[in-house]
Amino acid sequence: MNDEDEYRKFEQAGEEAVRSALAAGRYNPQRASLAQEWLRRLEASRSDNVTQEELTIAKRASDAAWAAAEAARDSADAAREQAAEARAANQIASNANVIATLALVAATIAIVVSIFAIFLNR
DSSP states (O other): HHHHHHHHHHHOHHHHHHHHHHHHOOOOHHHHHHHHHHHHHHHHHHHHEEEEEEEEEEEEEEHHHHHHHHHHHHHHHHHHHHHHHHHHHHHHHHHHHHHHHHHHHHHHHHHHHHHHHHHHOO
């Protein structure tokens, strides 16, 4: 029987049964060595799977972070644009207030002149 046949038997028996048989000393030295190697490979395979899963999770997290950063940049650009529009609107309102003040002064002068004209014509 070759090593691969033994590994298939270990696979069929399952990890718990192989660990139990090793602990109980039911394997001869050669088979015990093969069982230990099979268990080591099993653990390495799990470790590789976990590492690959961790890499996948890390990549997804990185992608999400880049997407969030891009969204934040877009929001900042929109906020800058809105602030510029607000400044322009404030300037227009300020100009309108100056014009309204000048119109009020002109109307007041017109009223004063009209009152003087009434009194002068008497």
